[in-house]
Amino acid sequence: MIARLGSTVVGLIGLVVLLVPTVAAATLPTLTTIQMLTNRTEDTPVSISYNALKAMCDESSDTTFFEITEIVSGSLSGYVTVNGKMRAVGGSTPTTLVWTPPSNAHGLMTAFRLVAGNTAGVSVTPVDVIMSVNSVNDVPTLGPITIIAGQPEDLPTTLTYDQLAAATQASDADGDTISFQVTAVWGTITGGGLPRTIAPGGSFSWEPLDNANGTILAYQLRAFDGVATSAVHDIRITVPAVNDPPVIDLFPAGDLAYPIGSGSLYISPGVTVSDVEGTYQGSKLEVWISAGAAIGDALNLGSSQVTVDGANLKVSGNIVGTTTLDASVGGQTFSVFFSNSANVTPLRIAEVIRAVSFRSDGVDRRTRTVSWKWSEPDETYSLYTRRVVLNLTPVIEGDRLIVIARDGSSPIGSDSLWYSDDSSPVGIQYSVSAEPAGALRLSGVRLAFGDTFTPGDIQAGRLTYDGSGLASASDTFSVRLSDGELMTLPTPVNVQVGTDDGAFRIISDPPLYGASTLTSSWTVRVRRPVGSTGTRFAGFAPTGGFSFGSFTNNGDATETAVLTYLRPTSAPILAAQGFSGRLIVTATTGTTVVSDVQEFFLFLGAPSGAPVALGVAQ
Structure with missing residues (x-):
C-alpha cells in the first residue's frame, strides 16, 4: 500500500517504511538596481569584493553568483570563467573584481553590466555598474622626438614654440596649455639661465659649441602644464658642416715698436697656427705692407730654421713649398705656396710666419701696417694685420747728478733726469733698475727695484732723495726710461752729498x-x-x-x-x-x-x- 501524505510519499511494504523528501524547484533571481560607486580616482584601479558587490545590489536572496555580461569601459580582472562566462562568485574562495578606468577618463561612467544568477539561471535584464571617477591633473607627455634641422656650423638656430611642439609631439590629456622648459644645454641659448621657459608664441636661439657639426645633442627639454612636468627628453639638431678658415695667433699682441736704425726685426716672434679641418697642405700665405709703405721699407723671410733656396722654401732643411720672395733683397710683398707634401705641418707653417721680418731706413716716420692672408685650397682664408710703429728710444739727457745737503732729503730736479723722445710724453715713465744706499722716495714712499715714476712726479717735487745717515759723501742709483714701446739701458745717476755750488x-x-x-x-x-x-x-x-x-x-x-x-x-x-x-x-x-x-x-x-x-x- 502506498499513501501520499502532503509532499511525502509513504510506502508500506511489509514492515519497511520509506520516507522520500520533496525539493521545491529553484526560481530565477531578480536584480533591478546597483548602487553607484563614488569618489573613485582617475587612472586608479577599483577593487570590488563579492560581498561588497552583493551589498551594492538589490538581488533576490537566492542569488549565488553575478555574471558580467559586458565590460563597457576600462578593463576588468579578478573574475572566474565558467562555461565561457565571466562570473563573480562567493563561497570558500570568493572573487574580487578589479576595474581600471580608461586612461585619463573621469566623471560618471558605466564600468560594466551584470546579472544575478543561481541554479535556475540568471536575472533577465543586465544592470549597469556605474562609477563616479574624480579627475586628477595628468602629466603632459613628449615623444617620440624628431630631429630638428638647424643652421650651418657656428650659426644660431632660432626655434619657435610651434616648431618645438611639432618636433616633440607634445600633448596633455587634460587639454591644459603646455609650455616648454629647457633644463640643460650643450652650446648656448638666449634668454638667461636654466630652466629656460618657452610659452606659446615664444622662441629662443641656440648656438652650438664652436666648430661643432652633425647631429648634435643640443639641449634637454620637458613639458610643463602649470602643475606638473613631463619626463626630460633629449633634443638633437642637425648642424651642416662648413669649412673653417685657418687661424694664426700672433703674439705678443698689439703694435710692434720698431727702433729706427735697428735693421731687420721679426714682426711676430711668437706664432701658433691651427685649422679645425686640418687643411695645411696646399695652403697659401701672402704677406705685404698694406699701409704706410715707404721706399726704404722691406720685408724678408729667414731665420735659423727657415731658409730660401732659390724659389724653394725650407724649414729645418725640409722643402715645404715655394716663395716669390728674393731673399737677397727682400720686398714689400711676397707669397708662399705650401706643397702637398707631408713636410707641411702646423709647426713648420708657424715657423715660416715667425721668420717674417721688417726693416726700414726710418726716413719716412709714418706707421706701417703689415698684413698676412692665409688661404686654403678652396679659397677659405683668414686675414691678420699688425701695425709697425717707427720709434726712437727715449734718452735721459739730464746731467744725472743730484746734489743734496748731508743728512737731509731733497727733491730731485728736472735738470738731473730730463729726457728727449720722439713720442708723446703720455707714456713716458722711469723705472728703478738699481737702488741707492740712501732712499729714493715717491710721495714719501721708498722706491724699490722695478718701481716707476713719471716726469710729472719730478716736476711736482714728489720724487726725493734722502741721504740721512749716509757715511759716504756720494751715492748712486740707476734708472731706465721707457716711452711705452722702447726702453733705455740702465742709466746711472750720481748723488753728491754736500752743498750745491750751483756749478754752471x-x-x-x-x-x-x-x-x-x-x-x-x-x-x-x-x-x-x-x-x-x-x-x-x-x-x-x-x-x-x-x-x-x-x-x-x-x-x-x-x-x-x-x-x-x-x-x-x-x-x-x-x-x-x-x-x-x-x-x-x-x-x-x-x-x-x-x-x-x-x-x-x-x-x-x-x-x-x-x-x-x-x-x-x-
Missing part, C-alpha cells in the same frame, strides 16, 4: 749726426748758476756756418737755446764727411763770468740706415 755746465749730450740736408739744428741745454743774469754762446769752432739762438729760462734751473749749422751749398756732403769742434757757453753773475766747454764730432750726411743722433732735431 752744459748738460745736453753733444750731437753725433747731422741731417743730410743743408740745415742741421739741435738744442743746447745748460744748468745755470744761482743768481745768473745771462747765458750766451761765446764761441764755436770751427766758426763758419753756425747761428746761435737766445737762451730761454725753463723754470727749473736750466736754460735752452737752439744752435743751427747751415752747410754752404758749395760744399756738398760726401760719405763719411764730418768735423770736430768745441762749443763754449758762458754765464754772468754780477761781475763773475763762468763758462763751460763741450767737445763734439759732427757727422754730416749720415749713410742710409745710420741711427739718428740723440739730441738732434731732425
Whole structure:
C-alpha cells in the first residue's frame, strides 16, 4: 500500500517504511538596481569584493553568483570563467573584481553590466555598474622626438614654440596649455639661465659649441602644464658642416715698436697656427705692407730654421713649398705656396710666419701696417694685420747728478733726469733698475727695484732723495726710461752729498749726426748758476756756418737755446764727411763770468740706415 501524505510519499511494504523528501524547484533571481560607486580616482584601479558587490545590489536572496555580461569601459580582472562566462562568485574562495578606468577618463561612467544568477539561471535584464571617477591633473607627455634641422656650423638656430611642439609631439590629456622648459644645454641659448621657459608664441636661439657639426645633442627639454612636468627628453639638431678658415695667433699682441736704425726685426716672434679641418697642405700665405709703405721699407723671410733656396722654401732643411720672395733683397710683398707634401705641418707653417721680418731706413716716420692672408685650397682664408710703429728710444739727457745737503732729503730736479723722445710724453715713465744706499722716495714712499715714476712726479717735487745717515759723501742709483714701446739701458745717476755750488755746465749730450740736408739744428741745454743774469754762446769752432739762438729760462734751473749749422751749398756732403769742434757757453753773475766747454764730432750726411743722433732735431 502506498499513501501520499502532503509532499511525502509513504510506502508500506511489509514492515519497511520509506520516507522520500520533496525539493521545491529553484526560481530565477531578480536584480533591478546597483548602487553607484563614488569618489573613485582617475587612472586608479577599483577593487570590488563579492560581498561588497552583493551589498551594492538589490538581488533576490537566492542569488549565488553575478555574471558580467559586458565590460563597457576600462578593463576588468579578478573574475572566474565558467562555461565561457565571466562570473563573480562567493563561497570558500570568493572573487574580487578589479576595474581600471580608461586612461585619463573621469566623471560618471558605466564600468560594466551584470546579472544575478543561481541554479535556475540568471536575472533577465543586465544592470549597469556605474562609477563616479574624480579627475586628477595628468602629466603632459613628449615623444617620440624628431630631429630638428638647424643652421650651418657656428650659426644660431632660432626655434619657435610651434616648431618645438611639432618636433616633440607634445600633448596633455587634460587639454591644459603646455609650455616648454629647457633644463640643460650643450652650446648656448638666449634668454638667461636654466630652466629656460618657452610659452606659446615664444622662441629662443641656440648656438652650438664652436666648430661643432652633425647631429648634435643640443639641449634637454620637458613639458610643463602649470602643475606638473613631463619626463626630460633629449633634443638633437642637425648642424651642416662648413669649412673653417685657418687661424694664426700672433703674439705678443698689439703694435710692434720698431727702433729706427735697428735693421731687420721679426714682426711676430711668437706664432701658433691651427685649422679645425686640418687643411695645411696646399695652403697659401701672402704677406705685404698694406699701409704706410715707404721706399726704404722691406720685408724678408729667414731665420735659423727657415731658409730660401732659390724659389724653394725650407724649414729645418725640409722643402715645404715655394716663395716669390728674393731673399737677397727682400720686398714689400711676397707669397708662399705650401706643397702637398707631408713636410707641411702646423709647426713648420708657424715657423715660416715667425721668420717674417721688417726693416726700414726710418726716413719716412709714418706707421706701417703689415698684413698676412692665409688661404686654403678652396679659397677659405683668414686675414691678420699688425701695425709697425717707427720709434726712437727715449734718452735721459739730464746731467744725472743730484746734489743734496748731508743728512737731509731733497727733491730731485728736472735738470738731473730730463729726457728727449720722439713720442708723446703720455707714456713716458722711469723705472728703478738699481737702488741707492740712501732712499729714493715717491710721495714719501721708498722706491724699490722695478718701481716707476713719471716726469710729472719730478716736476711736482714728489720724487726725493734722502741721504740721512749716509757715511759716504756720494751715492748712486740707476734708472731706465721707457716711452711705452722702447726702453733705455740702465742709466746711472750720481748723488753728491754736500752743498750745491750751483756749478754752471752744459748738460745736453753733444750731437753725433747731422741731417743730410743743408740745415742741421739741435738744442743746447745748460744748468745755470744761482743768481745768473745771462747765458750766451761765446764761441764755436770751427766758426763758419753756425747761428746761435737766445737762451730761454725753463723754470727749473736750466736754460735752452737752439744752435743751427747751415752747410754752404758749395760744399756738398760726401760719405763719411764730418768735423770736430768745441762749443763754449758762458754765464754772468754780477761781475763773475763762468763758462763751460763741450767737445763734439759732427757727422754730416749720415749713410742710409745710420741711427739718428740723440739730441738732434731732425
